[in-house]
Amino acid sequence: MAMHAERSAALHELTSAPIQHAFNPYEDNGGTILAIAGKDFSVIAGDTRQSQGYSIQTRYARKVWQLTDRAVLATNGFAADGNNFVKKVKQRLEWYEHAHHKQMPLKSIARMIQTILYGKRFFPYYVYNILGGIEEDGTGAVYSYDPVGTYERESCRAAGAAQSILQPFLDNQIYFKNQTPEPGAEPFIPGNLPLSTVLALVVDSFTSATERHIEVGDGLEVYVVMKKGRPTDDLVGEGKLAPGMAVEELDALGEGDGEKTFLVTRSLKRD
Amino acid sequence: MNQHPAMWGHPMTPHQAFNAHTAFPLATPNPMRNQHASSPVSHTQQPLVTGTSVLGLKYKDGVMLAADNLASYGSLARFRDIQRLHPLGNHTCLAVSGDMSDYQYLKKELDGLLREEEALSLSDSHPALHPSQIYAFLANLFYARRSKVNPIWNAILVGGWDATKEESFLGYVDLLGTTYSSPTLATGFGSHIAQPLLREAFEKKAGIDGKGELLTAEEAEALLNECMKVLFYRDARSLNKYQIATVTKEGVQISESKSAETQWGFAEALRGYGAQQQ
Amino acid sequence: MSIMEYNGGSVVAMVGKDCVAIATDMRLGQQSIGVAHNFEKVFPINDKLYYGLPGLASDVYSLREHLRFRVNMYRMKEEREITPKTFTHLLSSTLYEKRFGPWFLEPVVAGLPAPTEMEPHPKPFISTMDTIGCITTPKDFAVAGTATDKLYGVAEGLWEPDLEPEDLFETISQTLLNAVDRDALSGWGAVVHVITHDKVITRTLRSRMD
Numbered sequence: 035m036a037m038h039a040e041r042s043a044a045l046h047e048l049t050s051a052p053i054q055h056a057f058n059p060y061e062d063n064g065g066t067i068l069a070i071a072g073k074d075f076s077v078i079a080g081d082t083r084q085s086q087g088y089s090i091q092t093r094y095a096r097k098v099w100q101l102t103d104r105a106v107l108a109t110n111g112f113a114a115d116g117n118n119f120v121k122k123v124k125q126r127l128e129w130y131e132h133a134h135h136k137q138m139p140l141k142s143i144a145r146m147i148q149t150i151l152y153g154k155r156f157f158p159y160y161v162y163n164i165l166g167g168i169e170e171d172g173t174g175a176v177y178s179y180d181p182v183g184t185y186e187r188e189s190c191r192a193a194g195a196a197q198s199i200l201q202p203f204l205d206n207q208i209y210f211k212n213q214t215p216e217p218g219a220e221p222f223i224p225g226n227l228p229l230s231t232v233l234a235l236v237v238d239s240f241t242s243a244t245e246r247h248i249e250v251g252d253g254l255e256v257y258v259v260m261k262k263g264r265p266t267d268d269l270v271g272e273g274k275l276a277p278g279m280a281v282e283e284l285d286a287l288g289e290g291d292g293e294k295t296f297l298v299t300r301s302l303k304r305d
Numbered sequence: 306m307n308q309h310p311a312m313w314g315h316p317m318t319p320h321q322a323f324n325a326h327t328a329f330p331l332a333t334p335n336p337m338r339n340q341h342a343s344s345p346v347s348h349t350q351q352p353l354v355t356g357t358s359v360l361g362l363k364y365k366d367g368v369m370l371a372a373d374n375l376a377s378y379g380s381l382a383r384f385r386d387i388q389r390l391h392p393l394g395n396h397t398c399l400a401v402s403g404d405m406s407d408y409q410y411l412k413k414e415l416d417g418l419l420r421e422e423e424a425l426s427l428s429d430s431h432p433a434l435h436p437s438q439i440y441a442f443l444a445n446l447f448y449a450r451r452s453k454v455n456p457i458w459n460a461i462l463v464g465g466w467d468a469t470k471e472e473s474f475l476g477y478v479d480l481l482g483t484t485y486s487s488p489t490l491a492t493g494f495g496s497h498i499a500q501p502l503l504r505e506a507f508e509k510k511a512g513i514d515g516k517g518e519l520l521t522a523e524e525a526e527a528l529l530n531e532c533m534k535v536l537f538y539r540d541a542r543s544l545n546k547y548q549i550a551t552v553t554k555e556g557v558q559i560s561e562s563k564s565a566e567t568q569w570g571f572a573e574a575l576r577g578y579g580a581q582q583q
Numbered sequence: 584m585s586i587m588e589y590n591g592g593s594v595v596a597m598v599g600k601d602c603v604a605i606a607t608d609m610r611l612g613q614q615s616i617g618v619a620h621n622f623e624k625v626f627p628i629n630d631k632l633y634y635g636l637p638g639l640a641s642d643v644y645s646l647r648e649h650l651r652f653r654v655n656m657y658r659m660k661e662e663r664e665i666t667p668k669t670f671t672h673l674l675s676s677t678l679y680e681k682r683f684g685p686w687f688l689e690p691v692v693a694g695l696p697a698p699t700e701m702e703p704h705p706k707p708f709i710s711t712m713d714t715i716g717c718i719t720t721p722k723d724f725a726v727a728g729t730a731t732d733k734l735y736g737v738a739e740g741l742w743e744p745d746l747e748p749e750d751l752f753e754t755i756s757q758t759l760l761n762a763v764d765r766d767a768l769s770g771w772g773a774v775v776h777v778i779t780h781d782k783v784i785t786r787t788l789r790s791r792m793d
Contacts, residue, residue: 057350059451061481084485089496091477092485114448114482157452198765199736206737206761212790213757242739246732304513 060112060160061086064249065097066194067108068239069166069176070208070232071225074261076174078106078166079236080194081244081302082253084113093252093304101127102137103286104293105167106257107147110194111181112160119159122150137288140167144177144185151183158182162193168293172261174225189225196243196250203242207235229258229268237276237300244302254300262292269296352404352458354378356389357542358495359400360532361462362503363488364525365518367473367553368464370400371529373537374562375544382544390550392557394419396466397436398550402492403459403480411443411457418442436465436474436552440484448482456480460492464552473552488515491532494540499532522551534565586639586687587714589614591768592624593728594635595759596693596709597742598721599751602779603707605633605693606759608730608790610771611640620771620792624728628654629664630783632694633776634674637728638714639687646686649677667694667708671718678716685714689727695778724758730766737761752777752784760790 067080084095098108099120107123109116126146130138138146144165151159163179178191190208192200205211210222227235236256243250258269268274270281275298284295359372372389375382389408391399393415401408425431434442440463450457460479467474476486488511489503506528511517520528529549537545545567550559591612596605611622625635626647634650636643653673657665665673671692678686690712696705711725712718719725724742726734737758746754756775763769773788 057454057456057480059454059456059481061483063483086483089500091483091496092487094487095485112481112483114451114484117484118448118482196736198732199739201736202733202761202765203736203740205765206757207740211764212760238740242736245739246735 061114062111062160063091063095063113063116064195065110066192066196066200066240066243066247066250067097067110067162067164068190068192068200068204068236069108069164069178070190070204070227070236071166071174071176071188072229072232073226074168074172074174074264075229075232076106076166076168076176076259077229077232077236077256078108078164078176078259079240079254079256080108080110081240081250082255083249083251085249088248090252096255098255098257099124100257100284100287100295101143102167103288103291103295104137104259105140105143105165106259106295108164108166108193110162110164115159116161119150119161119163123147126150131288137291139170140165140175140177141169143167144187147177147179148183148185151179151181155182164191164193166257167259168261174259174261192239196247199243199246200239203239204235230274233258233269233298234276237279240302251302252304254302256298256300258296258298260294260296262294264294266294266296269298352407354383354405355542356387356402356405356408357540358491358493358499358536359389359402359460359462360495360499360503360529361400361464361475361477361490362507362520362525362529363473363475364520364522366522367466367551368398368475369522369525369529370398370462370464370550370552371533371547372400372402373533373544373547375542375546376405377542380541385544385546386562388548388559390548390559391415392550392559393439394422394433395556396433396468396552396554397439397474398464398552398557398559400462400464400550401459402461404457407457407459411459411461414446415439415442433468435467435469436463437467437476439463439465440474440476440478444478444482444484447478447480451480451482462490462492464550466552466554468554471554494542495532495536498536498539502532502535503528530565534567537565537567584614587689588729588768590638590640591729591766592622592637592640593726593730593734593759593763593766593769594624594637594691595724595726595734595738595755595762596635596691596711597724597738597746597751597755597758598707598709599777600745600747601695601707602746602748602751602777603693603695603709604748604751604755604775604777605635605691605709606755606773606775607635607637608728608759608763608769608771608773610763610769612768615767617771623774625774625776627776627783628670628694631697631778632665632667632670632692633778633783634670634693635691635727636688637691638689642686642688646677646688650674653677664697666696667692667710668696670694671708671710671712671720675712675716675718678712678714682715687714689713691725691727693725693776693778695780729768730762733762733765734758748777748779748784752786756786756788760788764791 064085069078080097082094084091158181165177169175176188179185190204209224240254279300281298354376361370376384376387389401458480463476465474477490478484489507491500533547537543545564546562548560594607607624611619627633692710694708709725710720724738775786777784
């Protein structure tokens, strides 16, 4: 009997313990981002849906940000962290411009972002970042990060909800993985594709992700950064864009050194 | 900074210490670093007295917000005459759901801020805060508090009229510091029940891009009345006594409390639920 | 630990013009340890009908034998070959028999139905189902296994309607290889079967072995 009482008391303790409902300071707001570097341009894209669980919070929330005349940052993960992270990065870039009378170079922005992210190593920004733009030598570049600042320069990267859907496709189409040229033909060189091909791949990637992932859709924003002096007619020329797409040139943020940034928009399925 | 050996050991004046090339105040010591709290710090760990969902809608002349008058204590309908729509200045209005004590703290904080702003405007040509600025303040406050793991347990809609841009404003901010805007918004249960109805009615007239003609004041109010009724039918923490705030270029106007006309006749024939069987 | 991810492996099937293809990786693992690189997960019923069983390796053997028995019984009773559609339903009900203690497999079926009087030009057929036999019959491609989402991404980007056998082979091969290269639990070689009306083309693919 005593044993029985003891057991039931233990059982009671187990089942009647107050359910700890600790505050969770993080959330996943879905969406996906992607960037591809070209020889003299860089393309940074993201969808515009913001969701929480199965609910769409808004069909238009910005995930891709113009930082300088040669740098664009895409953020994905927890939207509140993303927005505040971008705010902090922009503030540091402004301080730099006041101190040095020039905009911060891309590779320095890349290192600064790693420092800011690692600075919160033990309460991280739950954000996956991709930085794209033009290096000082005029080449297109993409830097990708994890939430605590590990980073790497690459030719292309997808991140966010549909990363696993997009990355193997990009491996195949951008890095030519598992492809061999015909005997005697030129070898494939990654990071050398023409802008029109890259843009078509970006659009195909996002329509695929929209088709197969519930957190991706509503709208697509593609930022194109071009090296100074590069002809722009392959983007803004008559009939260069697929139907349903619009392009606008964005104003220079600094002195206007010659690099150009364009914003290409397109709608995505809303279901 | 002068590193010459002759200067070693000589403290610098503030003027000398100023470094024009410092881009980040890394060296500033944090005075709070070594202080210990004298008693355990208490945080809001869960909401206690709560208000249910609130709705917001952009229409032709501005923004409309709706909230019922109930503050619940768990499942108890504890306070049945609480106003959850709060005007801030002439062109901004809050609609607040979530913890009501945190809401009262927010009211006090924001009213204090607006009083200071008003004092400045009396002696100076100090411009009034725009809705977007109040919204930014709230977003920063909510994010700062969540980052201290001490959240303000609310989901808030900010409705307003931007007198400079001559356009309406509607934004959402919650305890995580998450922000977004959309022509129609709802918090909590309303985001499941009312938001689809709001979107459907909004897009039917304005189109999916929202570029068409918006709903008129009459249509918007009728839509909110309908949504509050549907919420009352299905949200167990709601009350059929609610208010609607309109924010236009004329200012903020908050209606008297009102009720939706409900129909319960169908319930007579229902059998098999609850205690009553057959 | 998920049982569906214990051994790893993936299968994909695709529809072409008067042909179908089905492909599998060859990895057998125990979680992160690779154990074998000759573990095929696609088997023939006859020369017009193949099926793949990605999932728990022990169940691959058991269910394959179970199905061999049931298809042989069908052959003897009906004195004809089973059609892809009928086989899909046979497989589905076999899985549903174990509704509350399921086979840990997500089968994929690919076949070319033989022409009949009623249906002189039958369409190529693929289907897939979950562990308890809920069928889907896509018009384009079917994927299953630990690289499912990766396969969806590449297939969605590469597949197009009415591919001839050789083009279908290239499409399904590229889809499988690029997907499994991003999946730690799949890979270690691959096998592709392209089923046409007059022959089955079976090829073993070299791939990354890491």
